[in-house]
Amino acid sequence: AQRVTQPEKLLSVFKGAPVELKCNYSYSGSPELFWYVQYSRQRLQLLLRHISRESIKGFTADLNKGETSFHLKKPFAQEEDSAMYYCALSGDGGSQGNLIFGKGTKLSVKP
Amino acid sequence: GAVVSQHPSWVICKSGTSVKIECRSLDFQATTMFWYRQFPKQSLMLMATSNEGSKATYEQGVEKDKFLINHASLTLSTLTVTSAHPEDSSFYICSARAYRGGETQYFGPGTRLLVL
Numbered sequence: 001a002q003r004v005t006q007p008e009k010l011l012s013v014f015k016g017a018p019v020e021l022k023c024n025y026s027y028s029g030s031p032e033l034f035w036y037v038q039y040s041r042q043r044l045q046l047l048l049r050h051i052s053r054e055s056i057k058g059f060t061a062d063l064n065k066g067e068t069s070f071h072l073k074k075p076f077a078q079e080e081d082s083a084m085y086y087c088a089l090s091g092d093g094g095s096q097g098n099l100i101f102g103k104g105t106k107l108s109v110k111p
Numbered sequence: 112g113a114v115v116s117q118h119p120s121w122v123i124c125k126s127g128t129s130v131k132i133e134c135r136s137l138d139f140q141a142t143t144m145f146w147y148r149q150f151p152k153q154s155l156m157l158m159a160t161s162n163e164g165s166k167a168t169y170e171q172g173v174e175k176d177k178f179l180i181n182h183a184s185l186t187l188s189t190l191t192v193t194s195a196h197p198e199d200s201s202f203y204i205c206s207a208r209a210y211r212g213g214e215t216q217y218f219g220p221g222t223r224l225l226v227l
Contacts, residue, residue, distance in 0.1 A: 044218040103154040
């Protein structure tokens with residue numbers, strides 16, 4: 001069964017500390033993985049996708065097929081990074097036709 | 112670019128009435144839109160995929176006669192909650208698929224429905 005697991009509901013770090021939001025997935029084929037972010041009182045928006053292999057707002061995420069993980073990392077957290085982060089999976093050959101979301105992790109960056 | 116709007120942003124209705132929620136892609140055409148439901152402190156759950164000019168595809172467990180979806184144009188999809196009950200109270204979010212450096216879903220701001 002397709003599933004996305006984000007084990008942490010809440011992650012609290014101090015400004016300047018490294019942050020890692022965990023995401024594990026279950027899918028039998030070759031999925032495409034995404035991270036979405038929702039800032040306070042704003043809509044959900046795409047942060048990054050694994051095929052792009054790019055860094056957005058200092059965040060990176062590497063797809064580890066062996067560990068079926070797609071953890072989101074940032075070396076130095078900023079207060080403005082505080083938000084809700086959702087890991088998502090699409091199994092339709094890369095199409096976002098059917099996104100499966102994890103339950104989300106709330107990141108709180110303290111000054 | 113790639114802005115999606117929803118209307119209304121919130122609605123309160125009496126049990127038994129029907130409520131229509133609109134989802135519009137403002138600056139692009141979307142042949143495919145998606146409807147999600149989000150309960151408090153929970154993740155988004157896909158309800159259905161709305162395809163322009165054809166019937167929507169509903170996820171397992173979602174009543175198609177309860178949640179009517181119409182995608183009559185390339186910029187508008189509507190979700191009608193028929194004969195609403197208090198358990199239908201939720202946050203409904205739509206998204207539209209666009210091609211921006213790869214296929215991407217752009218999300219609307221959501222509609223909060225409260226059924227009394």
